[in-house]
Amino acid sequence: MADICILLTTAPTPDPEPAELALALATFDHSVQIICLGAGIGWLHKNQSSRKDGGKSPDKLMKAFPMYDIEKVGFRTEDLMQIASTTEHLISFAQPMSDEAITSAISNAQHCLSF
Numbered sequence: 234m235a236d237i238c239i240l241l242t243t244a245p246t247p248d249p250e251p252a253e254l255a256l257a258l259a260t261f262d263h264s265v266q267i268i269c270l271g272a273g274i275g276w277l278h279k280n281q282s283s284r285k286d287g288g289k290s291p292d293k294l295m296k297a298f299p300m301y302d303i304e305k306v307g308f309r310t311e312d313l314m315q316i317a318s319t320t321e322h323l324i325s326f327a328q329p330m331s332d333e334a335i336t337s338a339i340s341n342a343q344h345c346l347s348f
Contacts, residue, residue: 236264238342241273245291247284251348252276252294259301266305266342267298268335269327273348274308277323295324309335 239255259265269276281292298306307330308323330338339345 234262234264235343236266236341238266238268238339238345240339240345240347241267241269241276242271242347244272244275245281245284247288249284249289249291249294251346252291253289254346255303256294256297256301259298259303265301265303266338267303267307268330268338269306269308269312270335271309271312274312274323277306277308277327279322279324292324299326305338307334307338 237258239251241251255265255267267276276291276295279292281290283290295306298304304326306324306327308327310329310331313323313329
């Protein structure tokens with residue numbers, strides 16, 4: 234199956250379609266990697282509520298990633314340093330990535346989607 238890199242560059246919205254897309258792709262045995270950049274780090278915050286009544290919480294969707302074998306979830310180290318000095322408020326499996334690692338992940342993916 235395909236290697237897919239999903240770049241999350243915007244904050245979560247009332248309809249968390251990028252996270253749902255990642256789960257759907259993983260369901261069909263695609264290898265999915267998530268990289269959060271800039272405002273996209275908002276997807277990684279713990280204990281978020283849904284953005285609309287009856288909607289899905291971004292962090293609950295993200296916490297389901299390991300169950301779907303989405304184990305590569307990263308964020309740009311420099312972007313985190315602009316908003317916080319530690320990762321204690323982020324989901325535990327998100328890993329910091331250097332610019333070089335991000336560039337490598339994008340170039341090694343067969344498909345790259347950006348939201």
